[in-house]
Amino acid sequence: MSIMGWILGRRLANQEQSQRKIGVFEGVPAMGLDGLGSSAYGPEAALTILIPLGAAGLGYIGPIMGAIVGLLAVLYLSYRQTIAAYPGNGGAYIVSRENLGRNASLLAAAALMVDYVLNVAVGISAGVGALVSALPSLHAYTLWICLGILLLVTVVNLRGTLDAGRLFALPTYLFVASFLAILAIGVSKTLASGGQPVPAIPPPPLQQPSETASLLLLMHAFASGCTAMTGVEAVSNGMTAFKDPPVRHGRRTLAAICLTLGLLLGGIAFLSARYRIGAMDQEKDGYQSVLSQLAHAVVGDGVFYYVAIGSLLCVLALSANTSFVDFPRLCRMVAEDGYLPKPFAMVGRRLVFSIGILYLASSTGLLLVVFGGITDRLIPLFAIGAFLTFTLSQTGMVMHWVRALRTSKDTSRTGNQMHLAINAFGGIVTALALIVIVVAKFREGAWITVIVIPVVILLLRLVRRYYDQLEASLREPGKVDLSSTEPPVVLVVTQQWNRMADKALSFAFHLSEDVIAVHVARLSGEESDEERAIRGRWSQDVEAPARAAGLRPPRLLLLNADYRLMYEALLKEIKALRGEFDGRTIAVLLPEVVPPNWWQYMLHTQRARRLHAKLLEFGGSDIVIISMPWYIEEPKI
C-alpha cells in the first residue's frame, strides 16, 4: 500500500458514500467539540469582566448565564425547525439564499467562513495555551504543538468525517461524563450543606471590589459570555454528513449538544457562585481557570481531577474539528454557486472536499505561525460572526414561514404560526445580542470584522464575475460546424535528429500535407551539434522519402533564440505562418521523453512541458498543441 494509502486510507468509491455517513454517536464529537468546548471559556469570559466587582460579581453570574442558557434554548428550537425545513443543509448560507437573496447569503457565507477559520486557530491555541500553563516545560514548544494538533485534525478529516467522529469520541464523552459528574457532585454537596458547601481545595480569595456594577459592564459580561454559544449552528451546516434520515440524526445531535452545553453552563454558573469562584488574571503567576478551580473545589486533587482537566484540554484543542467538518461543506455549496473556485466542490479520495480541508489547514496554519501560536487577540472577533449568522438564519426562517403561511392550508397554519413566532423571537434576541456584542467589543477588535467581512464578500463576487465572463464566452454552442475540413498546418519542434523526431515527423504527415520542422538553435550562443546533424541529414532522410511518397517535402526552419526563450522564437514564427496559411489551424507537435520513474524527470530539461505551457498561454485560439510521448520502455498500468 502506498504512503498516501497508509495515511489517508484507501480511495473510496462513489457508491460507498452511504456507508460514510455519521449518526448521533459520531455527530457529537465531529460537530459538537466547538460548542462543548465553549463551556470552558464562556463562563470564564463573563466572570473575567466581573472581576472588578469582587464578591458582588458572583451575584450577577447567575442571571447572566441564565440569559445565555435561555438564548441557547431559543437557538435550539429555531435550528431544530430550520433543519426540518432544509434537510439538505439548514445553514445560514442556504437559508439566507432561499429567503433573503444573494447579498444576505454572501454576508452569511463570509461571516461563517471567517468564523470557521478563526475557530480553528483560536481553538487550537486556547487548548495548547491551557496545556502549557499546566505543564510549563512545554512552553517553548507552543507553536509546534499547535501545528502538530492542526496536522492531526487535518489528516483525520482528510480521512473523512466518520473517522474524525470515531477518533474524537473518547475525549469528547470523557469530558462530558467527568464534568457532568463533577457538577452533580458539587450540586449535591451544595444542597446537602444547605447552600454553603465546604470546598475540597478552597479557591483563591476573590479580589477586593474596585468598581460597582454598571449597565455597560453587565452588557459587556453578557457579550463575553455569549462566546459560550458559538458552535450551535454547526449541525445545520453539516447536515450532508448524516445518514438517513438526516433530519432525525441532525435533530438528535443538536439536542445532545445543546442539552449538554446548557447543563454545563448552568451548573458552572450555579457552583461558581456557591463555591465563591471567580476568574483570575491570566497574566499573573498561579493562574487557574474557572473550571480547574471548580474541579479542585468539588473533587480535590485526585486522579478524577486530572482525568477531567486532561479531557478538557483535548476538547479545547480539538474544537477545531467542528470547522473541519463544516467549512469544506460550506465552501462546496458556495463553489457550486460560482462564488468560490470550483476545486472546492471536487470530491476527494475519501469522499470529503479535500481542497476545503487543505485550504482551512493552510490558512489557519499561517495564522498560527504569524501569531506564534498565541491568538488571544482574535477571540473577540469570534462571537460576532456567530451571532451575525444566527440572526441571518433566523430572519431567513421568518421569511420562510411568512411565505408558507401565505400558501398554507388551514390545517398547518397554527403550526406555521408557532414556527414563525419561535424564529421571530430567536431573530430579535440574537440581533439584540449581536448589537450588544458589537458595541461592547468594538474597540477590542470587533472593528476588524467590519473590514474583513466586506473584503471577503468582494472576493466572492470577483470569483463569480470571472465565472460569468467565462460562461458568456462558452454559451450557446448550437450545431457543430463542419463546413471547413482543411487540415491544420503542422509544426514539428525537434531538439535532436533521432528516432523521436523521426516518429513525430512521420505522424505529422498523417495529419496534414503542410509540415514544417522547427529547430530552435543557438540556445547557448553557439551552433550546436544537433543543428549541424539535422541540417546534414535533412535532404537525404526527409526530403527524398517525402518526394518519393508523392508528398510536399517539409520545410526545415532553424530559429534563433537570442535570449534562450524558445517560445518567443516559436510564437514569432507562428505569427509569420499565420499570414501564409490564412485561417488554418496551426498544430505544434512536441515530442517528449517520458521517463519511467518520477525522479527521472529531474534528468530532463522539460523543454517540451515548458513550451507547452507557454504556447497554451500565449498561442491564440487558432493553435493546438500535440504532445507525443516517447518511452524508454512501454508504460504499464
Next chain:
Amino acid sequence: MSIMGWILGRRLANQEQSQRKIGVFEGVPAMGLDGLGSSAYGPEAALTILIPLGAAGLGYIGPIMGAIVGLLAVLYLSYRQTIAAYPGNGGAYIVSRENLGRNASLLAAAALMVDYVLNVAVGISAGVGALVSALPSLHAYTLWICLGILLLVTVVNLRGTLDAGRLFALPTYLFVASFLAILAIGVSKTLASGGQPVPAIPPPPLQQPSETASLLLLMHAFASGCTAMTGVEAVSNGMTAFKDPPVRHGRRTLAAICLTLGLLLGGIAFLSARYRIGAMDQEKDGYQSVLSQLAHAVVGDGVFYYVAIGSLLCVLALSANTSFVDFPRLCRMVAEDGYLPKPFAMVGRRLVFSIGILYLASSTGLLLVVFGGITDRLIPLFAIGAFLTFTLSQTGMVMHWVRALRTSKDTSRTGNQMHLAINAFGGIVTALALIVIVVAKFREGAWITVIVIPVVILLLRLVRRYYDQLEASLREPGKVDLSSTEPPVVLVVTQQWNRMADKALSFAFHLSEDVIAVHVARLSGEESDEERAIRGRWSQDVEAPARAAGLRPPRLLLLNADYRLMYEALLKEIKALRGEFDGRTIAVLLPEVVPPNWWQYMLHTQRARRLHAKLLEFGGSDIVIISMPWYIEEPKI
C-alpha cells in the same frame, strides 16, 4: 520592470557573453575569497594543535608554515602551467578526464563537488561564528544570519560572476590592504626592536606545556595548517569566466591570490612567533582568534583594528562565493558528459548556470539548517577533498607531459621536461600531504569522505546509465517512414456541452473521420446536469450536421469513474479502442480554458492538465494528446 528583473537584472542575450567576462580585478574577489579567507584559519588551525607544547610550540610554527608556503609555491607553478595547457578549463575534472580516464575524472568531480558544498556551509558558518563571537547579542540569530548571507551570495551570483566580482571587491581589497599593512608594520617594529617587539596590547599568556613535540603532533599541525591552501584550485575551475585572453587573466588572478596568500601566511607565522601569540581555546570565555590577537598586538585597539577585523569577517563569510563561481561551471561540464542532469548545463537568464547555483544554495541551506548554522564538525572533511583534487590534477598533468614528450620536437623538449618535473614534484608533495591529512584526521571525520565520495560517484554513474539507455532507444533514425498515412482515431474529451466542446469536435473532424466524444460522468456520484445536457443535444446538434456533411456521425461515450479518477476510465476505454482500431494512433483531444491571469488558474480544476500528465505517463507510444486552448479574450504577446 518585473520583480525578477529588479532582483536579478534584465535577461541577457547570447551575444552579450563577452561583455560579461571578468578580468583580474573581479577575478580575485570572485574566485579568491576562499583562498584568502583561509589565511585566517590555516595558521590558527596549526597553532591550535601546537597548544599543548606551550611556548615551545611557537618554535615549530615557522617551519610548518614554511613547508605550507613552499607547497603553495609548488601548487602555483603547477596550476600556472595547467591553465596554459587547458585554457578552456584546467580543473581537476577535465585534466583527469583527458589524461587519467573516466574513473579518475569522476573521482575528481565527486571530490570537488563535495568540497564546494562544504566550502559554502563551512565558510558562511565560520564567518558568522566569528561575527557573533565579536557581537554576542547576535548569537540567537546565528542561523538566520547564515541564511541571509547565503541568500545574498546566491542572488548576486544569479546576477552573474561579474556582478559578484564587482560587489565583493571592496571587502576583499580592504582585507588584503589592511592585513598586509598590519604585517608590514609588525615586521618593521620587530626589526627595529631587534626581534623583540613590544605589543601595543599584549596577547594573553601562552599555556603551560603539557606535552613535548612528537612527529605525529607535528604532522597533525601540518595537516591542519594545510586548510590554508584550499581554494587554490579555484581559478583553474573557473577559467570560462575570464575575458580574452583567458590564460593571461587566469594566470594573473592565480598569481595575485597565491602571492597575497603566501605573504599573509608567512607574515602571520613570523609575527606569531615574535609577538608570542598562540591559539586559544574556542570553547572558553575571552577567546580571541590569532589574527585578532595579532592586530591588537601590532596596532592596538583603534579604528584600524576594527576596519581590519570587520573586513576579515566579510571575507570569511563571503568565501562561499568561490564555490558559487566554480560549482555551477563544474556541474555544467559533468552534465554535458551525461553524468549529471542536463538542466545543470542550461544557460540561465544572466548567462550563468542558474540550476547549479540554486542547487548549491539549497543543499548548503539544508546543511546550515540541519546543523543550526554551526558546522565546525565539517571542517576536517575539507582539506581532503582539496588535496585529492590537487593530486589528481598533478598526476593528470604528469601524464599530459609524458605524452607531449613522446610526440614533441626537440625544441620544446626541455620546456616540457621542466613542466613534467614541476607537476611530478607537485603531485608527489600533494599526495604525501593528502596521506598525512587522512591519517591525522581520520577519526575527526575524514572517514566520512570515504563514504560520501563513492556514493556521489555511484549517483553520477546512475545518471549516466539512464542517459545511455535513453540514447540507445533514440539512436539511428534513418529515413523518415511515410508508408502509412492513415489518420488517427480522435477522442474528444468533453466536460460540458458548450462552444469549447463544439470547437473541439469540429477540429477533430479536420483530423480524422473516426471521432469519438468521451464524457466521463458521475465524478461526484450522481448523474450530472452536463451529462444530461450532452445526451439531450447529441443527435440534433452533432449527429445530424455530421450526416448532412457526409461524415460518419461521431460516437458518444459516457464513461463512469467510480473512484473519480478520470484517467483510469479513459485509459480503459483506450485499451478497448486499440482492439477496434488496430495499429492506428489514438489522439486524445483535450480542450482547456486558459484564463487571462495566472491567479485565475486557481479558479479551475485543471482537469485537462491533470489528464494530460497522466495520459503522457501511462498512455503508451500509440497515443498523442492534443491540447486546444479556449480564451475568454485572445492573448497578446
